[in-house]
Amino acid sequence: MTVINQKMVRAFIEGRYWRHPIRALRIYAAETARKNKGYKQAWEAVGKDAGWTFTMMNGSPDEATLQRTGGEMAQRLVDALAIEPNHRVMEIGCGVARVGRELAPRVGHWHGVDISSSIIKIARGRTAHLPNVQFHELDRAALPLRDSSMDRAYSHLVLFHMDKEDMFLYLKEIARVLVPGGLVYFDTWNLLHPEGWDRFMWELDHHREKRVKPAHRNQFCTAEEIRLYTEKAGLVPIEIIDESFWVQTIAVKPGPGINLDAIKGSLRNLDALVPHGKWYY
Numbered sequence: 001m002t003v004i005n006q007k008m009v010r011a012f013i014e015g016r017y018w019r020h021p022i023r024a025l026r027i028y029a030a031e032t033a034r035k036n037k038g039y040k041q042a043w044e045a046v047g048k049d050a051g052w053t054f055t056m057m058n059g060s061p062d063e064a065t066l067q068r069t070g071g072e073m074a075q076r077l078v079d080a081l082a083i084e085p086n087h088r089v090m091e092i093g094c095g096v097a098r099v100g101r102e103l104a105p106r107v108g109h110w111h112g113v114d115i116s117s118s119i120i121k122i123a124r125g126r127t128a129h130l131p132n133v134q135f136h137e138l139d140r141a142a143l144p145l146r147d148s149s150m151d152r153a154y155s156h157l158v159l160f161h162m163d164k165e166d167m168f169l170y171l172k173e174i175a176r177v178l179v180p181g182g183l184v185y186f187d188t189w190n191l192l193h194p195e196g197w198d199r200f201m202w203e204l205d206h207h208r209e210k211r212v213k214p215a216h217r218n219q220f221c222t223a224e225e226i227r228l229y230t231e232k233a234g235l236v237p238i239e240i241i242d243e244s245f246w247v248q249t250i251a252v253k254p255g256p257g258i259n260l261d262a263i264k265g266s267l268r269n270l271d272a273l274v275p276h277g278k279w280y281y
């Protein structure tokens with residue numbers, strides 16, 4: 001039998017869930033699930049409630065904050081990945097297009113892929129005014145995009161919500177769909193940073209009494225692991241930044257005539273990518 005424990009009561013009060021009783025019920029159902037229902041079902045549940053979804057993206061339920069943090073991240077990506085106006089850009093785990101809505105007007109074409117149809121539905125609504133945006137719903141770590149069809153890719157706040165096997169499969173898929181010389185940015189939790197370790201302990205504590213752990217719980221890596229996965233996936237890491245609670249990677253798809261030094265020299269303002277001890281918002 002599922003019990004309501006002290007931790008849940010505290011979260012109910014501190015998180016002011018009494019203001020959102022249906023959201024509270026949904027979170028309760030997710031927290032006490034008796035089966036691991038996989039990534040899709042976990043994220044479909046989130047997407048049924050826009051306020052919960054927005055909070056999962058950037059810690060706030062409101063549209064204005066979503067646009068502000070999305071715009072700031074879009075600028076960081078334009079600089080760090082040397083994104084140009086004609087580029088075809090893909091985001092894995094695009095969520096409600098927090099970043100995509102702000103980035104799409106600055107690129108040739110923007111593709112958002114995500115596992116959750118309910119979250120994509122919100123994203124479509126938020127980007128209906130943008131003609132160069134396309135969404136793809138996934139069932140597993142396989143991208144419905146042609147080989148060598150994207151100039152840039154990124155995945156922000158996503159790959160740490162899955163098993164390392166699936167993260168690796170996505171990296172392989174990214175290597176497949178990028179053009180030679182194409183760049184990708186992605187981030188994961190950094191186990192070797194004190195705040196990364198604290199978050200690991202928080203997760204451990206949060207889930208330790210559960211019969212099953214949720215599929216989308218946070219997972220943790222070290223820079224060395226990320227280097228290995230990235231290289232084995234067929235990409236060349238050109239920056240692995242591990243000075244914060246995230247490991248942040250920029251990698252390139254190699255190919256004949258691709259000059260890695262020139263590509264590295266074109267990346268700008270990498271310091272702005274690093275959260276420097278505080279969350280992004």
Ligand SMILES: C[S@@+](CC[C@H](N)C(=O)[O-])C[C@H]1O[C@@H](n2cnc3c(N)ncnc32)[C@H](O)[C@@H]1O
Nearest residue numbers: 039043057093094095098114115116156157158
């Ligand atoms: C924390 S949100 C981040 C969304 C967005 N990248 C942003 O920064 O606003 C994580 C997103 O990743 C998606 N996601 C989680 N696991 C996934 C998977 N295995 N494959 C594809 N998308 C996934 C979720 O549905 C959700 O929209």
